[in-house]
Amino acid sequence: MITAPFDYETPETLDEAVRMLHENGEDAKLLAGGHSLLPLMKLRLAAPTLLVDLRLVPGLHHIQRENGSWRIGALARHADLQDTPELGVASAAAKQIADQQVRNRGTIGGSLAHGDPASDLPAVLVALEGEVSAQGRNGLRTIPAGELFQDYLTTALAHDEVITEVRLPATDGWGYGYEKFTRRAEDWAMVGVCALVKKGADGSCEDVRVGLTNMGSTPLRATAAEQALRGGSLDGDSIASAAEHAAEGTDPPGDLNATPDYKRHLARVLTRRALVAAAQA
């Protein structure tokens, strides 16, 4: 399968990349790892007339801890996250994306910008309440996780904006779990759950976050389940009854693999498992 023809540019600065996107309008697309965009182009579901490849733009590959947060360059690959276990749940989730070959190419910036609710890192960003920096014509702005994802494959990014960095709060003192259910190895999540638990000195649940992959047109927070657990005990029964709320307020689309009802069931089961893992740490 061959894509439709396109022009190809490799800008060497961010400003140049933004200018190329701006001047060429909606038909120009950024290229990072290409592992979402090229498959779509091969199927001719996308046919941009210009690809602006970010690979020569410097300063987009870092993963570094700065005080209370992690700064991750947009071109850091899933494999780089996988190899940085200090990142906690982001590393654990990245390790479960597709297969090693895909992880060696796909980037965190591309994964978030694509806005696919079945992708694993968006739910992690939402659960961690992280943020991205985006460079556009009018400079750099910060977009919090809660505002980035607007609808299926739709984000708050303008077409000529480039994600430069992702910031995730460090989770020292939190336990975590990422549970992903697939029909076959290497598949996308039927449902995925990212759970974080902060234990109080008495072993109770001081704070909790639950992010859901593929339970709607955007990544979601299971707020009802969080509320049910926050401040209470972390024993098996409390976790199980909180997890029963995991699908509240969700509206998952059915697909080849799972009906909406089955996805809601999976969300409850996986939330329980992810919370148990997070509470054990």
Next chain:
Amino acid sequence: MGATVRICVTVNGERRESEVEARTLLVYWLREELGLTGTHVGCDTTNCGACTVHMNGESVKSCTVLAAQADGAEVTTIEGLAPEGGLHPLQDAFWEKHGLQCGFCTPGMIMAAADLLQRNPNPTDDEIRHGLEGNLCRCTGYHNIVKAVKAAAANEVPA
């Protein structure tokens, strides 16, 4: 025809320069322009792993990389894995343990296994199965492939 791009890629240790159409996929450049047909195309949809090669030392599915994206990179294909005149320990092990039947998946399987052993020189059976989840085999049932990778690991495969 779309725009063309000049690329210079080191393939199996040799500098190769070429003018390619921007939409040329790395696998077709390797197979059709350089004649390196050891790298196979099974699915063309990033699922089967038959097209796996190494780019800067790591496994990638070359049906989902533009030749233009490989500009300046080092690419190793199955033809370049073995030392001159010999076999790579993984090739030896696949032979020894009957890790193939029709052989269609084998070049990609071996390139993926080489990346796996680089990341994890002493994998368990389970880690081998997971590590090769991006590669499909329609013949062997994977059992002997796992054995082969294990045997290659035990012989201390060079990274």
